[in-house]
Amino acid sequence: MKDLQLKVLRNEPLSHNTWLMELEGGPVVDLLKPGHFVMMRSWKSLDPLGRRAFAVADATESSFTIMYQVVGRATALLSQVREGEEVSVLAPLGKGLFSTEGDKHLLVGGGIGMAGLTFLGKKLIRMGKEVLVAYGARTKRELALLHWLKREGFEVLLYTEDGSEGKKGSVVDVLDYVDSTWTVHACGPVGMLRAIKNRSAGRRVFLSLEARMACGWGVCLGCVVGKEKGGYARVCYEGPVFEASEVVL
Numbered sequence: 001m002k003d004l005q006l007k008v009l010r011n012e013p014l015s016h017n018t019w020l021m022e023l024e025g026g027p028v029v030d031l032l033k034p035g036h037f038v039m040m041r042s043w044k045s046l047d048p049l050g051r052r053a054f055a056v057a058d059a060t061e062s063s064f065t066i067m068y069q070v071v072g073r074a075t076a077l078l079s080q081v082r083e084g085e086e087v088s089v090l091a092p093l094g095k096g097l098f099s100t101e102g103d104k105h106l107l108v109g110g111g112i113g114m115a116g117l118t119f120l121g122k123k124l125i126r127m128g129k130e131v132l133v134a135y136g137a138r139t140k141r142e143l144a145l146l147h148w149l150k151r152e153g154f155e156v157l158l159y160t161e162d163g164s165e166g167k168k169g170s171v172v173d174v175l176d177y178v179d180s181t182w183t184v185h186a187c188g189p190v191g192m193l194r195a196i197k198n199r200s201a202g203r204r205v206f207l208s209l210e211a212r213m214a215c216g217w218g219v220c221l222g223c224v225v226g227k228e229k230g231g232y233a234r235v236c237y238e239g240p241v242f243e244a245s246e247v248v249l
């Protein structure tokens, strides 16, 4: 893990409340793998307190990208950062990462959780694997990453709860269409992840979890999740990606 000041190369809206920020990669870019996240701050004051966590959504040889939804003060401040300014970044974070084993991979993203799967999807496609992406949200307006996904060449099955785009219903329903030869990777709201876990028997399923995080590197114990075998795991340190059978949701 490195503590860095990195230059923002672009910070632009993808939708009414979702932004894409590309940062210079610095000395961490070669270390980034699908599942890793970063802790970031763009403000110098004590309010908001502490950095905020964001999944690595893409990386090139010289830069990496996050995609974030403006939900509170920290993300609102991030959206005001201009090109050329520097932000403070801890990276890479997380030891539990996605597995690329197997030939067929289903990526299930709920809302902004889709950003936690895009780096994995690009890597799997580069490796020549079969990749199916399912992206769901409450309504069409919330499918903020859709244009980006299409531009990057992903074929995407869409789900909205109100039926305003794609199939009407939950993105979890995509599990009806794949058998146990597919490895499933999911990121999104905890209710969605719980529903996927409940349908994971006989499949390899990896869940990228989110939790409120203070430190991001294992020392504050603020982000723990129960383990099926007893005890707790730190989402930031042992995770953020866990096999569905490992954790209590």
Ligand SMILES: Cc1cc2nc3c(=O)[nH]c(=O)nc-3n(C[C@H](O)[C@H](O)[C@H](O)COP(=O)(O)OP(=O)(O)OC[C@H]3O[C@@H](n4cnc5c(N)ncnc54)[C@H](O)[C@@H]3O)c2cc1C
Pocket: 037, 048, 052, 053, 054, 055, 056, 066, 067, 068, 069, 070, 071, 072, 073, 074, 075, 076, 112, 115, 116, 209, 210, 211, 212, 213, 240
């Ligand atoms: C490992 C990890 C990866 C993440 N990746 C992304 C990402 O790629 N893109 C993205 O937009 N967001 C991501 N998040 C969530 C992001 O960290 C929060 O949205 C951010 O911290 C909110 O800060 P804020 O000050 O703007 O809002 P706050 O005022 O802190 O929160 C606003 C609202 O969001 C809820 N919230 C905040 N943080 C979380 C959280 N971690 N889990 C569940 N609910 C939360 C709060 O309960 C509150 O209702 C990730 C979180 C984790 C732990």
Ligand code: FES
Pocket: 212, 213, 214, 215, 216, 217, 218, 219, 220, 221, 222, 223, 224, 234, 235, 236, 237
């Ligand atoms: S956020 Fe501090 S231990 Fe995980």
